[in-house]
Amino acid sequence: MLHMKSHRTTGERDEKLLAATRESVILHGIRRTTAHDIADRAGISRMTFYRRMGSVDNAVLQTLTREFQSYASTVHAGTPEGSGRSRLLHFAIEGVRIFATSELLTSIGERDPEFLIPYVTDRFGKSQQLILDQLNALIADGVSDGTVEAGPGTPTALLLALQGVALSSRMLLRMDAFEDAVAELRKMLERYLTPSGASMSGDVS
Numbered sequence: 001m002l003h004m005k006s007h008r009t010t011g012e013r014d015e016k017l018l019a020a021t022r023e024s025v026i027l028h029g030i031r032r033t034t035a036h037d038i039a040d041r042a043g044i045s046r047m048t049f050y051r052r053m054g055s056v057d058n059a060v061l062q063t064l065t066r067e068f069q070s071y072a073s074t075v076h077a078g079t080p081e082g083s084g085r086s087r088l089l090h091f092a093i094e095g096v097r098i099f100a101t102s103e104l105l106t107s108i109g110e111r112d113p114e115f116l117i118p119y120v121t122d123r124f125g126k127s128q129q130l131i132l133d134q135l136n137a138l139i140a141d142g143v144s145d146g147t148v149e150a151g152p153g154t155p156t157a158l159l160l161a162l163q164g165v166a167l168s169s170r171m172l173l174r175m176d177a178f179e180d181a182v183a184e185l186r187k188m189l190e191r192y193l194t195p196s197g198a199s200m201s202g203d204v205s
Contacts, residue, residue: 016042021059029111068127084142100169149195
């Protein structure tokens with residue numbers, strides 16, 4: 001019982017740390033977020049922060065992964081019944097919309113866009129891999145019910161298409177062109193995913 005209590009306390013402490021990191025980054029940006037500020041907001045010592053997170057950058061990355069996990073759960077919970085393709089399109093498009101309204105991602109995009117560059121030009125991070133796993137599962141469902149045509153590269157191509165619009169969302173919102181871009185993205189993805197000769201009408205919720 002003592003071990004279970006300790007494990008639960010550790011999990012709660014990490015949740016507080018990630019929540020504190022999120023709050024600090026939203027208010028100050030990554031470069032001005034410090035271990036002291038995060039620890040103070042979480043009500044712990046800096047030593048405990050470093051023991052649990054290692055560094056501010058690592059805390060931010062874990063916070064981003066937590067944010068994406070929350071987004072994925074929210075989108076899944078609101079996904080209507082339908083074909084594999086309709087559920088895949090719902091996840092893709094609503095994911096882009098949520099990304100565009102995230103206070104955390106908006107703060108990073110405005111204050112520290114260079115933090116995101118390695119995950120666009122060099123490698124996928126845990127957050128991107130999480131979304132890629134979700135896309136793989138949804139694509140498999142669509143292939144299984146015959147509403148999606150896909151090859152080995154489809155999940156990655158789909159992720160990059162979504163990422164392109166999502167990362168441009170601040171610019172598109174300023175231009176009052178975000179919804180138009182999302183509508184075109186949806187149309188493009190539906191045509192891309194629909195098997196040759198199959199009808200697209202009446203399949204997208």
